[in-house]
Amino acid sequence: MTTLAGYLTLSAFIFAIGLAGALTRRNAIIVLIGIELMLNAANLNFIAFWRFSEHPEALTGIMFVIFSIGVAAAEAAVGLALIIAIYRHFKTTNLDQIHTMKG
Amino acid sequence: MPLTFTIIAIVTIAAAVAALSLRNLVHCALALSGAFVGLAGVYLQLGAQFVGFAQVLVYVGAVSILVVFAILLTRNDQPTDPLFSKATLASLGVTVAVLGVLVWAIAKSSVTKKSLPPPPVANVKQIGDALMTKFVLPLEVIALLLTAALIGAVIIAMHNGSKNKDGGHQ
Numbered sequence: 001m002t003t004l005a006g007y008l009t010l011s012a013f014i015f016a017i018g019l020a021g022a023l024t025r026r027n028a029i030i031v032l033i034g035i036e037l038m039l040n041a042a043n044l045n046f047i048a049f050w051r052f053s054e055h056p057e058a059l060t061g062i063m064f065v066i067f068s069i070g071v072a073a074a075e076a077a078v079g080l081a082l083i084i085a086i087y088r089h090f091k092t093t094n095l096d097q098i099h100t101m102k103g
Numbered sequence: 104m105p106l107t108f109t110i111i112a113i114v115t116i117a118a119a120v121a122a123l124s125l126r127n128l129v130h131c132a133l134a135l136s137g138a139f140v141g142l143a144g145v146y147l148q149l150g151a152q153f154v155g156f157a158q159v160l161v162y163v164g165a166v167s168i169l170v171v172f173a174i175l176l177t178r179n180d181q182p183t184d185p186l187f188s189k190a191t192l193a194s195l196g197v198t199v200a201v202l203g204v205l206v207w208a209i210a211k212s213s214v215t216k217k218s219l220p221p222p223p224v225a226n227v228k229q230i231g232d233a234l235m236t237k238f239v240l241p242l243e244v245i246a247l248l249l250t251a252a253l254i255g256a257v258i259i260a261m262h263n264g265s266k267n268k269d270g271g272h273q
Contacts, residue, residue, distance in 0.1 A: 002108045004217055007160035008209045010112045010145070013117060014119055014138075021123030023194030029173055030123060033135050037119055038257030040142050043154075051149045056223035059233050063241075065154050066230075069161050070245045076166045080173040081260035087177040088262070 007048035013040035028093045029081045032076070039072045108148060115141030128174045136167040150222045153230050 018037030021030060043065045050061020087093050090100075118137035125131050139162040146155035234242050 002105055004214065005110060005209050006112075007145070007149070009206060010115070010204060010245065012209060012236045013116050014142075015205070016198050017116065017119045017123060019201060020195060023197065024191045025123065027128070028179070029128060029170060030131060033131060033170065034123055035137070036162075037122070037138065040139070040162070043158075044142060044145060045270060047146055047149050047151050051151070052217055052220060053222070056211040056220070056225070059225060061229060062151055062154055062225055062230060063238050065151070066157060066234075067241055067245050069154075069157055070249060072167060074159050074249055076169055077256040078252050079258065080169050081256035083173055084176050084260045098149035 004048060004052045008045065011025065011044040014038075014044065017083045026095050027093055028086070028098075029080075031095065032079050034084065035079075036072065036076060039068070039075075043068055108145075109142045109143055115145070129171070132167055132170045132174060135170065139163045139167065151225060153225070153227055221241050222223065 015038050018034040018041065020034075021037070021100070022034030025031060025034070046061045046065045046068070048058075050056055083093060086098060090098050092098070115138055116133045118141055121134035122131050122148055125134060128145060143155045143158040143163070146152075185236055
C-alpha cells in the first residue's frame with residue numbers, strides 16, 4: 001500500500017519542477033505553465049491529506065480542490081490575456097526584454 | 104509501493120520536466136496536458152473521482168487549449184534562452200534547496216507513515232449536497248470571481264488599436 005509520503009513526495013517533485021521552470025525560463029508562457037504546475041502540486045497535497053485523514057466524509061479536501069481549480073482557471077485566463085496584451089505592445093514574450101517599468 | 108502509482112508518478116514527472124524544458128512551445132503545451140492527465144490519474148487512484156474528471160475537463164480541456172491559443176497568438180522567431188547563465192544556476196540552486204527541505208520534512212514527519220485507510224464514499228451526490236448546503240456561499244463567491252475574471256480577460260485582451268481614431272471602444 002502506498003503511504004502518504006509517496007504522494008507528498010510526488011507533489012514536492014512537481015512543485016520543484018514548476019518552480020525551476022518559472023525561475024529559469026524567460027518566456028512568459030512557460031513561466032505561466034510553471035505556475036500552473038505548482039498550483040497542481042498544492043491540489044495533489046489537498047487530495048492526499050483528505051484521503052488519509054480521519055474524517056474523509058467531511059469532504060473538505062475535495063471542496064478545497066474544486067474551488068482551487070476554479071481560481072486557477074480564472075488565473076490562467078487573466079494571465080494569458082495579459083501575455084497577449086503585453087505581446088501586442090512589446091512584440092515579444094521574452095521577460096528580459098520587457099523592462100520598461102524596471103526601476 | 105504499488106506498480107500503478109510508480110508508473111503514474113514517473114510519467115507525470117517526465118511530462119512535467121518536458122513541459123518546462125522543451126524548446127518548441129507547442130511541444131511544451133502537449134507535454135503540459137500529459138502532466139495534467141497524469142495528475143488526474145493520481146486523483147482517481149486516491150478515490151476522488153469528481154476531482155479527477157474536473158481536472159481533465161478544466162486543465163486538459165480548457166487551460167491547455169488557452170495556452171495553445173496564447174502560443175499561436177504570440178508567435179515570432181523566439182530567441183532561445185541561454186542554457187547556462189548565472190541567473191539560471193542560481194535559480195536551480197534555489198529549486199534544489201526547496202526540494203531538499205520539502206523531502207526532508209516529508210521523510211522526518213511521523214504523520215506521513217500512515218498507510219491507506221479504507222476508501223471513503225465521495226460520490227457526486229454527496230459533493231452536490233455539500234455544495235448546495237454547507238458550501239453555498241463559497242460557491243456563489245467563486246461564480247462571481249469567474250464572471251469577473253472572464254470579463255476582465257476579454258477586456259484586457261481586446262484589440263483597441265483604433266481607439267484614437269474612433270474615440271472609444273469598438
